[in-house]
Amino acid sequence: MSNDDQILDEFTSKEYEHGWSVDLEADEAPLGLSEDIVRFISAKKNEPNWLLEWRLSAYRHWLTLKEPDWANVAYPSVDFQAIKYYSAPKKTKKLDSLDDVDPELLETFSKLGISLTEQKRLTGVAVDAVIDSVSVATTFKETLGELGIIFSSFSEAVQEHPELVKKYLGSVVPVKDNYFAALNSAVFSDGSFCYIPKGVRCPMELSTYFRINAANTGQFERTLIVAEENSYVSYLEGCTAPQRDENQLHAAVVEILAEKEAEVKYSTVQNWYPGDKNGKGGIYNFVTKRGICNGDHSKISWTQVETGSAVTWKYPSCILKGDYSQGEFYSVAVTNNYQQADTGTKMIHIGKNTKSRIVSKGISAGYSQNSYRGQVEVMKRAENARNFSQCDSLLMGNLCGAHTFPYIDINNKSAQVEHEATTSKIGEDQIFYCTQRGIDEESAVALIVNGYAKEVLNQLPMEFAVEAQKLLALTLEGSVG
Amino acid sequence: MSATLEEALIGNYGSDFLPNLQNIKQEAKSAFIKNGLPKFREEEYKFTPIAKTLEKNFSFKNQVSQEIGLPDLAGQLIEDSAVNQIIFVNGVYSSTLSKFEQTDGLIIKSLKQAAVDHADNVEKYFGKLSDVTIDSFAALNTALTQDGIYIEVLKNTNLATPFYIYYVNTAQNAETHSFPRNLIIANSNSKITLVEKAITLGNNNAFLNVMAEVVVHENAHVHQVRLQNDRNNAYEVTQTQVNQTSNSNYSAYTISLSGGMIRNNLNITSDGQNCESNMYGLYLLNEKTHVDNHTVVDHKQPNSYSNELYKGVLDDKSKGVFNGKIFVRQEAQKTNAFQSNNNILLSDSATLNTKPQLEIWADDVKCSHGCTSGQLDKEAIFYLQARGISKQKAIGMLLYAFANDVVDKIPVEGIKTYLDNIVSRRLNS
Numbered sequence: 001m002s003n004d005d006q007i008l009d010e011f012t013s014k015e016y017e018h019g020w021s022v023d024l025e026a027d028e029a030p031l032g033l034s035e036d037i038v039r040f041i042s043a044k045k046n047e048p049n050w051l052l053e054w055r056l057s058a059y060r061h062w063l064t065l066k067e068p069d070w071a072n073v074a075y076p077s078v079d080f081q082a083i084k085y086y087s088a089p090k091k092t093k094k095l096d097s098l099d100d101v102d103p104e105l106l107e108t109f110s111k112l113g114i115s116l117t118e119q120k121r122l123t124g125v126a127v128d129a130v131i132d133s134v135s136v137a138t139t140f141k142e143t144l145g146e147l148g149i150i151f152s153s154f155s156e157a158v159q160e161h162p163e164l165v166k167k168y169l170g171s172v173v174p175v176k177d178n179y180f181a182a183l184n185s186a187v188f189s190d191g192s193f194c195y196i197p198k199g200v201r202c203p204m205e206l207s208t209y210f211r212i213n214a215a216n217t218g219q220f221e222r223t224l225i226v227a228e229e230n231s232y233v234s235y236l237e238g239c240t241a242p243q244r245d246e247n248q249l250h251a252a253v254v255e256i257l258a259e260k261e262a263e264v265k266y267s268t269v270q271n272w273y274p275g276d277k278n279g280k281g282g283i284y285n286f287v288t289k290r291g292i293c294n295g296d297h298s299k300i301s302w303t304q305v306e307t308g309s310a311v312t313w314k315y316p317s318c319i320l321k322g323d324y325s326q327g328e329f330y331s332v333a334v335t336n337n338y339q340q341a342d343t344g345t346k347m348i349h350i351g352k353n354t355k356s357r358i359v360s361k362g363i364s365a366g367y368s369q370n371s372y373r374g375q376v377e378v379m380k381r382a383e384n385a386r387n388f389s390q391c392d393s394l395l396m397g398n399l400c401g402a403h404t405f406p407y408i409d410i411n412n413k414s415a416q417v418e419h420e421a422t423t424s425k426i427g428e429d430q431i432f433y434c435t436q437r438g439i440d441e442e443s444a445v446a447l448i449v450n451g452y453a454k455e456v457l458n459q460l461p462m463e464f465a466v467e468a469q470k471l472l473a474l475t476l477e478g479s480v481g
Numbered sequence: 482m483s484a485t486l487e488e489a490l491i492g493n494y495g496s497d498f499l500p501n502l503q504n505i506k507q508e509a510k511s512a513f514i515k516n517g518l519p520k521f522r523e524e525e526y527k528f529t530p531i532a533k534t535l536e537k538n539f540s541f542k543n544q545v546s547q548e549i550g551l552p553d554l555a556g557q558l559i560e561d562s563a564v565n566q567i568i569f570v571n572g573v574y575s576s577t578l579s580k581f582e583q584t585d586g587l588i589i590k591s592l593k594q595a596a597v598d599h600a601d602n603v604e605k606y607f608g609k610l611s612d613v614t615i616d617s618f619a620a621l622n623t624a625l626t627q628d629g630i631y632i633e634v635l636k637n638t639n640l641a642t643p644f645y646i647y648y649v650n651t652a653q654n655a656e657t658h659s660f661p662r663n664l665i666i667a668n669s670n671s672k673i674t675l676v677e678k679a680i681t682l683g684n685n686n687a688f689l690n691v692m693a694e695v696v697v698h699e700n701a702h703v704h705q706v707r708l709q710n711d712r713n714n715a716y717e718v719t720q721t722q723v724n725q726t727s728n729s730n731y732s733a734y735t736i737s738l739s740g741g742m743i744r745n746n747l748n749i750t751s752d753g754q755n756c757e758s759n760m761y762g763l764y765l766l767n768e769k770t771h772v773d774n775h776t777v778v779d780h781k782q783p784n785s786y787s788n789e790l791y792k793g794v795l796d797d798k799s800k801g802v803f804n805g806k807i808f809v810r811q812e813a814q815k816t817n818a819f820q821s822n823n824n825i826l827l828s829d830s831a832t833l834n835t836k837p838q839l840e841i842w843a844d845d846v847k848c849s850h851g852c853t854s855g856q857l858d859k860e861a862i863f864y865l866q867a868r869g870i871s872k873q874k875a876i877g878m879l880l881y882a883f884a885n886d887v888v889d890k891i892p893v894e895g896i897k898t899y900l901d902n903i904v905s906r907r908l909n910s
Contacts, residue, residue, distance in 0.1 A: 070524065380829060395844035398811055403840045410833040410854045413826035419837070419852040425844040 029086035058185030150195040157193035172255035191221035196231040207236035227262035260295025272308035279338025282310025289316035293325030301328040317346035320354035335368030344374035349385040358389035364400035371403040505608040509623035512614030547651040561895030572659025586638030595631030629662035634671040643674040653683030667701035692720035727753030762791035763887040766799035773802035780813040795831035820850035877909040
């Protein structure tokens with residue numbers, strides 16, 4: 001491969017396309033973190049007392065914790081006192097239609113390719129668009145409302161359905177779960193709340209777009225999805241962020257609860273600013289995502305396409321508590337330049353006859369480090385648990401690294417667990433096969449990478465699959481046509 | 482972890498052994514005093530609470546030495562070991578009990594003697610192949626070792642008869658603890674096979690922390706078999722640090738059948754081209770035996786090959802831990818590394834924790850690992866039953882076949898027969 005170096009060079013010098021910042025008048029908290037800031041955020045959002053207490057207990061617990069260092073990533077430690085914990089685009093009144101939205105904001109959306117109007121008319125996707133920390137517009141709410149589905153920003157849910165929020169908040173990811181979850185619980189600014197009542201099949205893909213906008217604003221979303229008995233929902237989350245020189249912290253928490261025979265499908269495309277080609281800047285993405293299959297025959301499926309962030313620390317997990325429940329994890333993680341990703345999943349088998357499946361595809365290029373870290377645990381009472389894991393790594397160039405850390409803990413003899421991992425590069429013979437048939441080298445690489453990731457991309461909903469493919473191509477531009 | 486246990490450990494052993502290596506021993510001692518035994522849930526010892534176990538079972542007070550003769554070991558030695566046997570009693574080399582053929586091309590001495598006669602080699606390798614201050618037990622052994630064996634195979638020497646090394650613990654009257662330290666050097670184009678086994682006499686607790694440094698020069702072949710079939714109050718921590726140079730071949734066979742708590746650290750540095758490293762392991766456990774195998778292969782140069790196969794059968798309340806790491810450095814292009822860990826759990830009280838780990842920095846490599854845990858194929862059992870074989874016997878046969886994949890690899894016939902007997906007896910009961 002004679003022009004390998006050239007291709008890699010082009011690809012590694014590719015600048016982030018979605019980097020710009022719109023000047024929105026933000027309503028911000030002062031820098032730093034203290035009990036006062038927690039009270040400030042809570043007051044700002046007009047929250048009931050129990051929620052403030054909940055936040056404070058999280059904050060107090062957070063103070064006792066130490067930042068974890070076990071992940072296979074290295075970054076300058078975060079100064080938690082140099083972050084603004086609240087930033088909201090100023091709004092004077094409640095918005096009823098798109099006309100009321102700040103035109104600058106609409107422009108941001110159209111740059112991102114999320115035209116609300118277009119989406120409303122054509123795709124049937126309800127978009128809960130989050131800019132910085134406050135949900136600005138929620139569409140299709142009425143249609144969903146007729147079915148009894150609640151899909152709103154977290155702050156709205158706190159005001160309108162406090163009993164539901166109180167019941168489920170922290171039930172999957174408790175306040176004391178880990179360092180970043182505790183931090184999030186203390187200072188989370190907004191997020192999405194989704195509730196699917198018993199027997200309802202959500203007719204459309206629910207989608208929310210996150211975007212970090214104001215400088216120095218760590219964003220701490222909180223997402224809570226509750227699927228009652230025999231319901232179904234497919235939830236999409238995607239994000240892009242503007243170019244920044246300072247590292248920005250993102251510590252989100254996602255909680256999913258699936259009751260008996262419910263199914264939740266959660267898909268993410270993550271494309272935050274990964275830093276420039278020298279590894280300067282970029283987002284720190286420390287996320288806690290966890291779902292619990294609470295009832296029998298329930299199912300939770302995570303699909304993620306990770307292309308952005310300077311440092312990623314993310315393990316979407318499933319607790320398979322109900323008998324016959326199922327967990328799935330499909331992931332494509334692409335790292336380039338100096339990006340570092342430590343991502344994977346946890347499958348905790350508690351119920352009988354539970355099944356899980358893990359498919360993880362890592363692609364590393366440039367100087368990046370890409371790690372898969374997963375755990376499959378079969379508890380003593382989990383009769384006939386079944387797991388299949390496959391994690392493959394693809395290396396482009398010899399300056400990057402691929403790492404696999406699978407933990408397998410079995411406490412029941414009937415468990416059947418298989419784990420398989422391979423590491424390889426794109427074969428010269430594969431490229432040759434393509435070029436011989438008149439496909440140029442770049443398209444050949446694209447073809448091979450897409451084929452490699454196909455198993456995961458196929459799991460994405462239609463609307464997202466297109467974006468994901470675009471992103472994959474964009475991230476690997478130069479080597480991918 | 483109370484400080485007293487660590488103090489007892491350090492305090493009761495003089496450090497006058499190997500006077501010309503005091504620097505490294507002192508360094509290891511300070512490291513041990515600083516770090517202590519592995520803390521609760523420490524990543525490398527996450528599933529093996531060794532500090533707690535030692536604290537519970539040992540006082541580490543001065544041990545009383547006990548004279549033994551060969552009759553005391555009757556029935557404990559492997560039959561064909563009569564030719565070359567090297568015997569340690571409580572960590573000290575016994576020249577009266579040991580015997581071996583003196584051949585040209587072979588140097589066998591106590592490490593103490595070798596430190597005088599072969600000072601250059603001992604100083605070059607003792608504590609130098611790896612950082613002995615990182616792992617608590619490597620540090621402990623380096624600091625406390627009282628004796629060991631020095632085996633050097635000279636150029637172009639092919640030793641056909643295996644060497645058996647026995648670590649005898651005389652626990653008839655009180656607990657014992659020993660820290661033997663071996664240095665094995667296979668010079669270019671030589672070949673040697675070693676078999677190691679611990680034997681505990683008496684009913685008191687025994688702790689063995691044995692460490693070996695193995696240097697495999699160009700074109701040399703070293704086979705190292707470790708048999709662990711001791712009393713259930715015998716605790717064993719083994720450290721093997723292997724350095725390979727170009728075209729060399731090293732194979733380890735770790736067979737664990739019984740004991741209290743066993744931890745094996747096997748580290749191979751593949752620092753040369755066209756090296757071949759094989760790691761085979763079998764753990765066939767019952768009762769409360771706890772076996773933890775940690776292996777590391779570090780590929781530093783191109784065109785090498787490593788292959789790892791560990792198999793486990795866990796019954797009763799036994800616990801199996803496996804952690805295999807493969808590192809492929811940036812320069813180590815065209816490395817082929819394979820790792821496989823297969824397990825069968827026979828009881829719901831048995832536990833398995835496995836973590837096959839790959840860390841790769843080179844792009845043109847073929848690396849894979851696989852890991853399974855499951856049960857015997859019901860159809861296979863049925864097949865045998867349909868042919869008039871009782872279910873229990875069918876299960877025994879299938880397990881035997883499962884274990885045999887590893888046993889069969891052992892290059893010493895005597896060991897194969899010895900294991901065959903134990904394994905088939907165990908599996909058919």
